[in-house]
Amino acid sequence: MREVPVYFFTGFLGAGKTTFIKETLEHHEFGDDGRTLLLICENGEAQYEPEKFVGPGVRVERIKSEAELNEVNLGRMERQGGFDRVVVEMNGMWENQKFFAAMPRGWLIAQEMALFDTRTFMMYNKNMRQLCFNKMQTADLVVFNRCEKGFDKMPYHKEVRIANRKNMIVYEYGPDDIEPDDIVDPLPYDMKASQIKIEDDWYAEWYRDINENEDDYDGKTFIIKGRVALSEELPEGQFAFGRHVMTCCEADIQFAGLLAYYSGAEKLSVGDWVEITAKVRCEYTEAYKEKGPVLYIKKLAKCEPCDPEVATF
Numbered sequence: 001m002r003e004v005p006v007y008f009f010t011g012f013l014g015a016g017k018t019t020f021i022k023e024t025l026e027h028h029e030f031g032d033d034g035r036t037l038l039l040i041c042e043n044g045e046a047q048y049e050p051e052k053f054v055g056p057g058v059r060v061e062r063i064k065s066e067a068e069l070n071e072v073n074l075g076r077m078e079r080q081g082g083f084d085r086v087v088v089e090m091n092g093m094w095e096n097q098k099f100f101a102a103m104p105r106g107w108l109i110a111q112e113m114a115l116f117d118t119r120t121f122m123m124y125n126k127n128m129r130q131l132c133f134n135k136m137q138t139a140d141l142v143v144f145n146r147c148e149k150g151f152d153k154m155p156y157h158k159e160v161r162i163a164n165r166k167n168m169i170v171y172e173y174g175p176d177d178i179e180p181d182d183i184v185d186p187l188p189y190d191m192k193a194s195q196i197k198i199e200d201d202w203y204a205e206w207y208r209d210i211n212e213n214e215d216d217y218d219g220k221t222f223i224i225k226g227r228v229a230l231s232e233e234l235p236e237g238q239f240a241f242g243r244h245v246m247t248c249c250e251a252d253i254q255f256a257g258l259l260a261y262y263s264g265a266e267k268l269s270v271g272d273w274v275e276i277t278a279k280v281r282c283e284y285t286e287a288y289k290e291k292g293p294v295l296y297i298k299k300l301a302k303c304e305p306c307d308p309e310v311a312t313f
Contacts, residue, residue, distance in 0.1 A: 005085050005110035010135045012092035012124055015115040016145050018046040025053045034084030041091040066094050071102045078104040095134055114139035118147045133248040136163035145172040157183045162313045198224040203311040204245050207256045214293045218282040225306055228272040239265045241295055245311045259287045260295040275303040
């Protein structure tokens with residue numbers, strides 16, 4: 001099975017995807033090391049000019065509808081072969097996962113870039129929140145173009161960080177005038193404290209960070225409120241501790257919890273609200289099937305529900 005790198009570009013119509021890809025394919029340094037499949041899922045104002053592409057050759061395929069974005073069509077392209085990489089201009093109104101699910105075996109996302117027009121981003125984010133979030137969530141790089149000098153970057157930075165704490169963000173003011181995002185995102189709690197109190201409205205941030213940077217939490221003790229989730233699959237003395245978290249919109253609310261060890265777990269009921277004092281250990285467990293943060297509870301007391309009960313970023 002051959003491995004094919006996929007360069008994935010997403011964003012709404014008019015965000016500059018075609019222009020960026022055109023400039024790349026027409027650059028004199030592009031394409032010296034292989035042939036390219038250009039997969040176009042959207043037609044905007046800017047148009048490709050294949051006669052200007054450099055390198056040994058670019059094969060162009062078009063996906064005209066979301067229904068055509070499936071394993072059969074992508075598999076046909078793979079079987080026809082004749083390319084060493086894939087460049088995808090994704091339709092901004094389609095979920096990225098639609099493409100990811102249809103990729104043939106061996107196609108690997110090498111880079112994912114999301115482009116947004118700064119002038120229209122907030123409108124799209126308000127009216128099509130799920131589609132915006134979907135693009136920012138998995139992108140390696142988020143580009144806000146058509147920026148004006150001196151504009152307030154913080155609202156844009158915050159929206160990206162809700163979706164992804166680790167991707168790169170850049171602001172483009174014009175040709176060859178790009179500024180990387182350098183805004184620092186400090187945690188709202190003190191990781192150096194002997195016992196770290198997590199306030200009710202910090203839970204979502206705490207849960208995301210403990211999963212992304214688990215080694216930083218190993219050996220730390222936390223005081224935190226959450227709910228009890230029980231499962232017959234868990235041995236005696238174990239339960240899931242967590243809260244329901246809304247990442248993007250009401251449709252994506254889900255229980256976000258960690259495995260907890262507690263000698264009185266059998267006395268708890270599903271849905272109980274509890275405040276715990278627990279030490280974190282990062283270790284392999286059967287529940288995770290991999291290494292992850294586990295809560296060793298020193299103290300537990302039933303408590304009133306958090307207000308609101310659903311945690312958000």
